[in-house]
Amino acid sequence: MTNPTPGASRREFLSTAASAPLVAGAAAGVLGGEARAQTTTGAAMAGGQVLVTLKVNGQTHRLSLDPRVTLVDALREHLGLTGTKVGCNHGQCGACTVHKDGVRVLSCLTLAVAAEGSEITTIEGLADGDELHPMQAAFVQHDAYQCGYCTPGQILSAVACVKEGHAGSDAEIREYMSGNLCRCGAYVNIVAAINDAKTKMGA
Amino acid sequence: MLPFAYEKPKSLDDAVKALADEGAVPIAGGTTMIDLMKLYVLQPPKLVDIGGLPGLGEIEETDDAVVFGALVRMADAAEHPLLKSDYPALSEALWLAASPQIRNMATLGGNVLQRTRCPYFRDTSYRCNRRVPGSGCDAIGGINRLHAVLGTSETCIASYPGDWAVALAAFDTEVDAVSRAGKRTIAFADLHLRPDDHPERVHALKEGEVITHVRVKKTPLGKASTYYKVRDRESYAFALASVAAALVMDGETVKDVRLGLGGVASVPWRAREAEDGLKGQELTPETARRAGETAFRDARTYDHNAFKVPLGVETVVEALMSAKTRA
Amino acid sequence: MAELPLIGEGAPRIDGRLKVTGDARYAADFSVPNPAYAQLVTSTIARGRIVSLDASEAGKVPGVLKVYTHENAPKIEGVPFFGKGGQAYQGFRPLQGVEIKHEGQIIALVVAETLEAAREAAFRVKATYEPQTPAATFGDGGTETEVAAEISKQHTDPKTGDADAALKDAAHVVEAEYETATNHHNAMELYSTTAHWTGDHLTIYEPSQWVYGLRAGVAGELGIPQDKVRVLSPFTGGAFGSKGTVTARSALTAAAARALNRPVKLLVTRAQGYTTASYRAETKHRIRLGADGDGTFVGFVHEGFELTSRPDTFLVSGTESTVRMYGFKNVRTKVSAVRADRNTPGFMRSPAEVPYMFALESAVDELAWKIGMDPIELRLKNDTKTDPITGKPFTTRQVRACFERAKELFGWDRRVAKVGAMRADGELVGYGAALACYPTQLAPAAVRLTLEGKGRARVQIAAHDIGTGTYTVLAQAAAGLLGVALDRVEVELGDTNLPAGPISGGSVATASSVSAIMKAAEAIRLRLATAATTSNDGPLAGKDKESVVLKDGRLVAEDGTGEDLTDAFKRLGVGTVEEYAEWLPDGVDEKAMRGLYNGSVKIVGGPMQDRTQFSFGAELVEVRVNPRTLSIRVPRMVGVFASGRIMNRMTAGSQVLGGMVWGVGSALHEQTEIDRRYARYVNDNIAEYLVPVNADIVHQEIEFLEEDDGEVNLAGVKGLGELGNVGTNAAVANAVYHATGFRARKIPIRIEDVLKSHLV
């Protein structure tokens, strides 16, 4: 498989590195006096930039962002974490599922600025070094995918499904995994994988 | 999205202040807000992020009410033991809605204020009186399979799509709100506005007003309640028709009953006449069907949604018969 | 040559780790230096002209670099429509003039520093139109109906005997009209294009199931040599036919990137995907099917109507399949094209069979009820060993065995042969059956295969893994043929720097690629075997070189004597043997290989000169219907398939499982709603265009029958990707009839249709 090196684009590295002073300046211009303090607490004027500190997979990233940037776009286009996928951008498919403070949420309907202060876990942060998370391993073992595009979202959702205690029966798994569409139709294998992984997860 | 200013206040007081700005609107879970902003249906100049405000995230029991903080997440409320045991309709209406991820994000306050899924509302290239007053309604004469048959007007036939509000409508519910003008309490039945002449006004909140709590008056009706939802697929879909039914039985006879209808009406719908007709009657599929028929007597149908009348009637039967098993 | 098993090991995917860690790189995941972001603006009318396009507000959005409209768009040459031997999804090129031919036509391309700015600016482009009344679909004023055989060179109407006369005398006749809805592929991965120039060399990252076609199309449209373009799509997030043809966005994005002198990344919204790429058009069918007293079919008439666009004739012509399903003695068919103001439809998973087999398999069920016969019995009674149209034999055809095994797995004998007679848990129960089929087709393929003395192998081919397991099955083929362990095989796909592979369409990919690998593997074996058997010493000296095979990391003769690979390579004096092979299916001339490299597709199969080749399957489903609300569920599905050699039972299984999920969608959920006043798609998203969710799919059981079909190709591999979703829709509809007495002649079956039938 060709799998060229991932990574954020060069522009991102530049802007990230230079973000703090640039933004303070820009924001001061827009906001002026008293509002200025707010730039650091996640406030922004329309058309301005906002300083956002994102904690993703245990790493802290400081970004200067348009407040319109959603969490998924911040992850993919600004941090180069392209494991999180976009299937609709409107909360209709679950491909963009990430964990926010341990809870599964949709990163396409989350503003990056609103995720400040939360611990975000993406598919890139699930494995323990080289060792796959039991859910990841179970997905491989049960062929719980085909094209693999929904898979990161499915896996994060599945891990949460087990942790929430919603993997008690096949019927419950099906219901609580219905927020993740799989157009390839791998559903029965996804249920099998979750059943398998849940014991290994100690649930 | 169009550019917006963003502010994340630390207290309710600060939020209320921030919301006093021209055009400022609250955003809680964001699952309606961001969706509609991406579609340019909503274009707020300023978002006040109330999602993390302290003090509004609890469900509490008082002597006479169950009180929901406006920022309680749908998922948390759905799992709440009190609801599961004493008000199953309120729990079911939540877990049968949306998806687990959305329920983790969405707040109860935002949930009751979610907007219609009318495709002509959601696409700015169509005519829609709700979006642009006076522009016309492309749903009338268009694809209106998902539209309302109750409480519509010449100006708008959009349906209220949510589930939980339908269950709330079946109980005695009030909403506490606060704005710079102070606090007030709104009867739930008055919160959502029928389209009538002003379909653009969907709720009774004033600009800058924030829902702080939803209060459901305690009632023995809660125990034998259920939320029955019919949809095109088994999960992650809006209701074609749904019914919240709550009963107090005296043997086989209906002592008290409540019926909320969803997916079929412009607002969360309470079927009072149908309730009245059932009281004192023996509850059988036949009497339940008659109640259903009463509920839909004034239905007005369009090209593709006439089926909602028979479907709604049968959904009333299903819900009542299933509530009865809990009585 | 080493033998591959008839049903291959269910080896986990070799790309599995990449997929579960997020490391698999799909087109939009590639990073390019300093990208600009692009967004499309699309028309809100379906027919007419642009009067003015005001980009001034858009241009003022901070960060906007350029707004391309018909007034300043780069000149695009336009390559021919796919159906005319080109690569384009539709012949018409947007942005080259003021004419609007369908809703959602691209009318501007906005490029900006950020995604957010591009999105905002796209919204701010304002168009005014001079609209004309469009024709949206069948039955609308302004549609034009044309007879396929008269307007399309590729189409002939299969016929034999005198069907109309035979039907006059038939004891039982079903005469009915069936309809299937507009469907959109809705692969989970959205469409995107990233274009990156380095000098005069262009790299395109785009989800594709045909990278060579995309290369040819983009090069043709830009007027540059093909070898200046590289297309990369190592992982494709679902395709189902939607990513096989070239859409207008690719060359536009590339032209913008060239003009702006920086990489451009275009992200297409889900709604825009409905109109800027293809879809499955709605169809109508008139069926007449007759049998004599004992159920023997005597005549079959199948007339199909397919919707297509004004500029292009896209037809799926499914009568080519339906006429071959049973031993029909007399057949008459006719396909018509109906033109409307729509974007051009295209291939979508089992393009022909999904709609046409729905009609046939529903009619067969109707006939069974009429005769009072078990519907499976009726099918088996009319099974045939020869193609009724050509009179040639089927290479293999295990229809009976499939049904018999499926019946057993399903418990079909519990069926009560009466409508509405079965109940469980207060619900109505219905059983339904249908035949699944898919023509076995093949396409030219080239591959480079490498074997190292250390026992590592590499397969390089510009084929695609669109979820089909291509990485894994090609690795299994190479491992099996070269006698090395699976984990020692590396596979490279989806890149035009690799030898040209087949389009991932028509279920040709595995069979064709494996055939090419077999050819290359044989060449490698022969080189090693020749050296070993003609040498003066060594254990294989003097042996028959044909008897020497590669096995378990060794070169061995039939009697078991042999040597390690390292020794065999030493004898050759090299560390690595590399073979490039080109494989052509039967009856395809050599020019096709040049064509393959130049992006022209040659697919052969189904009915051939001397034989007819198909895969078959039997699908049985149970439905449950709420007796009050009449909502329908499918709690159980069984599928048994015979499809030649199965390379990997697990990935193959996933494909047919997924296919059956599609079948449920086709039967119960999927319908693109069209507002006929405007000829616009109304539910152009994935919340209101419903596809099955996890909760819809309860129990699925599938099995493959062993099938040794040496005639279809050297590898004995038939296609699988499209077999599973054929017939499922009819099986569901047939089960709904059994449960409720409601005959769904139109899919998807909606609650209102069933309700209506129960009310009157």
Ligand SMILES: Cc1cc2nc3c(=O)[nH]c(=O)nc-3n(C[C@H](O)[C@H](O)[C@H](O)COP(=O)(O)OP(=O)(O)OC[C@H]3O[C@@H](n4cnc5c(N)ncnc54)[C@H](O)[C@@H]3O)c2cc1C
């Ligand atoms: C794909 C999809 C499927 C869905 N399916 C269902 C379904 O089946 N059933 C169902 O019921 N719902 C469904 N929903 C809707 C979902 O439940 C709502 O979007 C959600 O409940 C809204 O809550 P929120 O906190 O995210 O609101 P937000 O998006 O934050 O806000 C919604 C609205 O309420 C206002 N608001 C929020 N909080 C307050 C407050 N405290 N005081 C005053 N105003 C406030 C906002 O200004 C905004 O106008 C679905 C949504 C999606 C995207």
Ligand code: FES
């Ligand atoms: S991309 Fe977020 S739910 Fe589809």
Ligand code: FES
């Ligand atoms: S694996 Fe392709 S969408 Fe789920």
